[in-house]
Amino acid sequence: MKGYRLFTPTAAECYVWGYVLLSMLFLSLCLSSLLFAAGSHVQPWVFPAACAVSVLCGHVWLAKTVKSARGAVVRYYVVLFLLLFVAISTSALIYDNSSDGNLYHQGAVIALLEGWNPFAGSDGIGVLWIRHYAKGVETMAAMIASFTGRLESGKAVNILLAASTFFMALAFMRREFPAYSRGKVLWLALVTSMSPIVLRQLYVYYVDYAMYSLMLLTVLSLVQIYRKSGFAAWSVLAMAALMAPTVKFTVAFYEYWVLAVAVIWFFWAHRRRLSYQLALFSVLLMVVGMCGLGYHPYVTNTLGWGNPFYPLVGSSVDIMAINTPQLYEDGNRVINFVRSLFYTYDGTAVWIPGVTDSLNDYVIAFDRRIAGFGPFFVYILIGSVLLFACCRRRLPVEKVRPCLLLAVLLFFSCFIFEQAWWMRYVPFLWAVPLLLLLCTEYAAALTKGQKIFRNLLYGLMAATMAMAVGSAAIGAMSVTGRFGAICRSASPNSTVKVYVRSMDSFLYKLRENGVSYELLDTMECADTTLCRLPLLEDWVVFYLDKDTYSRIKRPDFLDVVTRNKGE
Secondary structure: OHHHHHOOOOHHHHHHHHHHHHHHHHHHHHHHHHHHHOOOOOOOOHHHHHHHHHHHHHHHHHHHHOOOHHHHHHHHHHHHHHHHHHHHHHHHHOOOOOHHHHHHHHHHHHHHHOOOOHHHOOOOOOOHHHHHOOOHHHHHHHHHHHHHOOHHHHHHHHHHHHHHHHHHHHHHHHHHOOOOOHHHHHHHHHHHHOOHHHHHOOOOOOOHHHHHHHHHHHHHHHHHHHOOOOHHHHHHHHHHHHHHHHHOHHHHHHHHHHHHHHHHHHHHOOOHHHHHHHHHHHHHHHHHHHHHHOHHHHHHHHHHHOOOOOOOOOOOOOOOOOOOOHHHOOOOHHHHHHHHHHEOOOOOOEOOOOOOOOOHHHHHOOOOOOOOOOOOHHHHHHHHHHHHHHHHHHOOHHHHHHHHHHHHHHHHHOOOOOOOOOOOOOHHHHHHHHHHHHHHHOOOOOOHHHHHHHHHHHHHHHHHHHHHHHHHHHHHHHHHHHHHHHHHHOOOOOOEEEEEOOOOHHHHHHHHOOOOEEEOOOOOOOOOOOEEEEEOOOOEEEEEOHHHHHHHOOOOHHHHHHHHHHO
């Protein structure tokens, strides 16, 4: 038991760990912006320098605030070293199996690695989304990749940000529920920080997870600020709010929307001086975030195209036409949201979620437009509302009211834009049932039936999270296994024939692995003796001799499930 306690961090330690991890990413982004402003480009020393500064500051912080400083410092360095090692090494080994990740997110990282300075303009950048979209995550990823020499290692940004959010949530839960067991507190922190969108995107170059993580960090820091916390909470708020606009246009909108609501809430709660301070601070963060760290794309888009949100606003480009299922074409945003919860995988019929359809559909789906959180989310959402309604009279008003208002705010925020049905566009919807369940944790006493029902809902959330991990792992294993085998089977004197459709990132990774290739203009190869091996459907196609093909092309789980669906 004594040894167990030795490796059990306090809430203060967890907070410092989360703070340092967030600081690593934030300093990397700040240093890169300074380099771009000075006319330079991505440099390999930026990420290790950001890590060194952050770790040293965290060491000093721990030594001053934690009583048993020696044990805390040992845990501090062990945890940070292991996290950095695991995040970078696993990211480098696991290949991105997503479409957008390979189409343009990695393309942006490659352009940055090859010397592109986004602050100086977009001449020579052929992809519209790379020229005009925010690239904060890609910039931080490029700093890591330039240090390691591996393109895929940049995905470590995802893991570090998710880990930072987890430790911040763990610190909050330990302080909020001091009487709870370590296991219960750990579960609450996990289910709060590791939403299905976060788990699915840990090892791909998608950036939607960052909306959830940064919004969660913002809310946690606002709670601390409201409770008269000090500099640390304000600085976490600043880092999250400054990073948000560099991730994605919609992340900037929702981040500042949350801050605006917090200003109103503080004012309404008779904390008017704090409300004025937060309002002024938020305006400052918005200006610096969008005009400083976000000089590209907000200022460059405005100067070049007269609109900071170009091409989503001010152009004829419509990215949703090809991404909207036929199921949603005749409905408004509310009707489509309901349909997304109660229709089958192919959108043809009303269903009983998780009963009248195949769970395989959810295991293999990566970027779902229908039931994006999985087949059990509708039960979780409705069940949490019913449980809250049943035990509302037993809940302390001063604790529950902010949680309830935040849950209502997040739910209706899903309908600000049309795509309430696309869960990776509204990842914060996961927090709505979670907040209602957390409200019940404040209850003085629940009946046995209510406790069982809450545990059942927690179990469904755990199953949903497990399915998210499964869907991510299956796709990653398929692409990583086959692409890795192709690279290993290529001899120094051989040339691999390959066709790519807009996914030039795979050519970069072939060069990275020292594989010579011949790029084909069409999907059909003139050499009929070669066997066709597609990756990511038909986006990337390799043509291999029969012996190599037979060694690599073994039916995996993804093949079996896909074939069974077609039978």
